[in-house]
Amino acid sequence: MKYMATYDLMETMRVTNQWLGATAEAIGAHPAVALAPNPFFKMLGAWGEVTERTFARMVTKPAWNIASVVGEDGRDHLVKIEHVVTKPFGDLIHFNVTDRPLKDRKILLVAPMSGHYATLLRSTVVSLLPEAEVYITDWHNARDIPVSSGKFDIEDYTLYIVDFMKEMGPDTHLIAVCQPAPLALAATAYLAEEDPKAQPRSLTLIGGPIDPDAAATDVTDFGRRVTMGQLEETAIQRVGFKYNGVGRMVYPGLLQLSSFISMNSDRHASAFKEHIMAVSRDDIGAQAKHNKFYDEYLAVMDMTAEFYLSTVERIFKGREIAENRFTVNGKTVDLGKITSVAVKSVEGAEDDISAPGQCIAALDLCTGLPDSKKASHVEPGAGHYGIFAGKSWRNNIRPLVLDFIDENSDAPKPAKRTKSNVAVLKKKNA
Structure with a gap:
């Protein structure tokens, strides 16, 4: 108690x-x-x-509030949220745009489990829906999950991503935002060895701490200053009697x-x-x-205590991803086994949470990947939120990510976005 x-x-x-x-x-x-x-x-x-x-x-899960999307035919198409995979700690959901032909691009957004719900990426989803089939990981609040459902740490999180990718198939393009970037990279490497046919076509890592020591921030410094014993003593509590997860150890x-x-x-x-x-x-x-x-x-x-503590201990303090010695169920995941999945890093020049240098470190870790399959982008003047949901994302980063997806897809490639195309589009809209 x-x-x-x-x-x-x-x-x-x-x-x-x-x-x-x-x-x-x-x-x-x-x-x-x-x-x-x-x-x-x-x-x-x-x-x-x-x-x-x-x-x-503070205790209300926000609604997605995505009612419709304007299609190429100029009509409003209703958006229906479908649960493709349902698991105790998170679901794979699909934003099904009804009465619209399936898009060639199939994107899985891996949402962060860092205190906020997946709806934090609502504007990201809205921006991608007109041009892609969008799926997202919808993580559950730990306070509502009974203790009987077991534990959930970073290894379980990684395996959830693996299962979701297997369900979606090999023509998937993965976009991991912030906290899950290192685990999405590990999940891709895991599939490269265990089930190569289920690997995604591309992996885009946005503002994630692949190597937290590459550029120090207040977040990484905190992980260095505090011992695991202090962290467990000050941050971890048991869920009270009001919720289904009564007794579960969580970071509230x-x-x-x-x-x-x-x-x-x-x-x-x-x-x-x-x-x-x-x-x-x-x-x-x-x-x-x-x-x-x-x-x-x-x-x-709430986050499960084991997920929060293992993230701090293994990703930030132990740097298991940065040193390519991350293990899942006792098996070492070798990032060098990624040989065919195109990898792109996106960073914000003014990001004070995952500073520039932390995310691009993934490219050096993918030793088996040719340079032609690697790409990176640093957005000038952009902070952490802006690189996946703000003006920088909408105007600059999103077009680059979609071009990267098209360049590494078996699907027919749409016309490149050029300044002349944009000018023509603006003229038409006017």
């Missing part, structure tokens, strides 16, 4: 703050308040509305969120202060922009 009380205490604090916010909002909206023309009550109600929404979102989402916010506390404090003012003056536009980002950012999920 150790640490279960701490987990329940955090949940109690969250519920209490949500209740305080709802109460303040109700007071601010009470008709009697209108009799006293005092701006205090307007501000109280605005604070309450923001507070209630903030703490409620609420604890992760406090770490995320502390990294940029001044910026977040300023954003919420401005948001409260926007609510008090009924500025709907400013509210929508804030809510769009923070509804996703605040929605956090």
Whole structure:
């Protein structure tokens, strides 16, 4: 029962703050308040509305909210989410664009399991749907998984990716975003030995810590400063009685969120202060922009303790991927066995989480891969989020990734994106 009380205490604090916010909002909206023309009550109600929404979102899994996609025929095609593979710790889902011919490109997005849900990649999915069949790994919240389902560490995560790739077939193009980049690389190497026919056509690694020591950041420095004993003592708790995973050892989402916010506390404090003012003056536009980002950012999920601890110990401290000595079920995975899968790294020049140099290290590890099958890109001025979901992704990185996929696919290659093509397209749209 150790640490279960701490987990329940955090949940109690969250519920209490949500209740305080709802109460303040109700007071601010009470008709009697209108009799006293005092701006205090307007501000109280605005604070309450923001507070209630903030703490409620922390335990709510966001919806995908992808209703339709415009097809080449100019019609809106409904998007249906299909569960292709269902497993205890995560599913493989397909965004089926109904009444549209299957696209030649088949992409599997490997979403990070680093505190947020796979919906963090919603805008990435939306940007790819018009031109590809898109699949994604939808990881489950550890607090909702019964202890009877067993453990889930980085080896299990790797094997999940292997199973998903086998299900999708060899004409798949893998895109791993952030945390899963080293494990997606390991899964590809695993298939190269165990089932070569199931290997993907290409692997794109976006902002992932292949070699954390290649360029130090606050994240990698933290992994060096803290011992595993300290980490287990301060970060790991047991799920409380409120959830199906009662008793499971986890790294709680609420604890992760406090770490995320502390990294940029001044910026977040300023954003919420401005948001409260926007609510008090009924500025709907400013509210929508804030809510769009923070509804996703605040929605956090618990990670299994074994996954979090094994990630820190084996990927960051032990550098097993960087030194090509990662093992799965006792078998060493040799990255040099990747000989036919094209590999591309994408990094942001201003990335303060996975700094430039960490991800491109994958290319040197693929010793069996010819240079013609290797590619890399560093996006100037882009931070971590921008390289997979922001303006840099939409305008620059996405076209490069799609071209890379087409160059390493057996499918018919569409016309290259050139400046002249873009100019013609803009003229047509205008």
